[in-house]
Amino acid sequence: MIPVSLISKSVAFTALPPLSLYIHVPWCVKKCPYCDFNSHEARGGFSEKEYVDALIRDLEMALPQIWGRKVYTVFFGGGTPSLLSGEAITEILRQVRMLLPLSGDAEITLEANPGTVEAAKFAAFRDAGVNRLSMGIQSFNDTHLQALGRIHTADEAKAAIDIAQLHFDNINLDLMYALPKQTLDQALQDVQTALTFKPQHLSAYHLTLEPNTLFYRNPPSLPDDDASADMQQAIEALLAENGYQHYETSAFAQPNRRSRHNLNYWKFGDYLGIGAGAHSKLSFPDKIVREARYKQPQAYMQQVALGAPVQTEHEVSRDEIPFEFMMNALRLNEGFDAALFCERTSLSLISIQRELLDAEKRGLLSRDIQRIAPTLQGQRFLNDLLEIFLADKD
Missing domain, CATH: 3.20.20.70 (Aldolase class I)
Incomplete structure (x- = not known):
């Protein structure tokens, strides 16, 4: 530990x-x-x-x-x-x-x-x-x-x-x-x-x-x-x-x-979403922010006119980031380069070592020094695999 x-x-x-x-x-x-x-x-x-x-x-x-x-x-x-x-x-x-x-x-x-x-x-x-x-x-x-x-x-x-x-x-x-x-x-x-x-x-x-x-x-x-x-x-x-x-x-x-x-x-890139109900995920040097625009078209257009189209904004906490990354990247059958986790989250793989070992032991994940990927069983039971990385699962 x-x-x-x-x-x-x-x-x-x-x-x-x-x-x-x-x-x-x-x-x-x-x-x-x-x-x-x-x-x-x-x-x-x-x-x-x-x-x-x-x-x-x-x-x-x-x-x-x-x-x-x-x-x-x-x-x-x-x-x-x-x-x-x-x-x-x-x-x-x-x-x-x-x-x-x-x-x-x-x-x-x-x-x-x-x-x-x-x-x-x-x-x-x-x-x-x-x-x-x-x-x-x-x-x-x-x-x-x-x-x-x-x-x-x-x-x-x-x-x-x-x-x-x-x-x-x-x-x-x-x-x-x-x-x-x-x-x-x-x-x-x-x-x-x-x-x-x-x-x-x-x-x-x-x-x-x-x-x-x-x-x-x-x-x-x-x-x-x-x-x-x-x-x-x-x-x-x-x-x-x-x-x-x-x-x-x-x-x-x-x-x-x-x-x-x-x-x-799926590789946890950034996206700006505009339009009624659109979602955004934006990274800054010191944080990741998620936003959602007003959903109802008329309300959205009215809020744009007022200069405030964003209805909700949430800064993703450090503890939430691993799950958010995995929720996207583990949809890829070939998995992802291990370095991508560090690059897109700014966190070390050491921070999720316990979760990775747990997923491996349960046959849901395979990994080597370069790549982390869901097994066939992990693909079939993706929700079970993702649950391992939930910040508040305990």
Whole structure:
């Protein structure tokens, strides 16, 4: 046991992590019954110009926190960012380039719903500078799409992908499995259909019943744990056979096509989040701060006008940092370089020696002098692995 007196109680960074920009668009055509993201049905439409102006003002006010730092990735998330016009995306990215030192090869991703697809919009998004499209397909089975409350059909999803591929050479398709009354064959058929399009990236998410969702209040009939585990293993095997690298819990990519924005999250990088309900994690020489903007779009815009869009701010304590790092980095199947922990937390591995040994003894973690990674068992029981690093678990 290392004496407490020998463990620094302060945070002191010699270099700050890479920085990303997240831009939240909170509206969607229809709220899906499984969705727990900050999204709001756009009944009667919304004021695009007012929201874009608020985003730009929000970014301007945040500049002192990130002054001089280069931005390596930008991500438009939601909600449904593709509800915005091409002109709106163009104006946002024009202002981003004016206000920030955006990397010349920055990855700029926009989430799109097949139910809002227009060929002219996709061309405009590409012309604005978006170079990666993430499409929320979820399933190619009309029965399952209806059960999920999606506004598109299987044919519309396929047509949307065809349109997207005319304009983008870097596309992610989101799929879900363990859907209401879904069979193993149906889950695999969704993946096989996706593979016919040869997307650069695939995300396969297990449907979970999240609090504050319609599904949580009125649970549908879902496959049991054994059936959903069979689906997960079969999907992973099928994607591996087709050359996709399973690099994160739910993420699969062709070689050199991993999501750079999400990798920055998982490697405990920094990100500034602007927009209604957006979250930020920002490092300073002597601290790490988490922020959250006001969630309701109207309240957010009003608070921006008042010069105070941040609703909550929390300085991450030294004791919380190891868990926060592991909660992200242990999602990576290959784990992380041991040096990355010190670099991104400013802490020594000695400070979590007891936890690392405990995880190893339980068969959830493997490590050597260079790399720390979850075992296959650790990947399957990730929550158990992460619990070891909780600051207040005792």
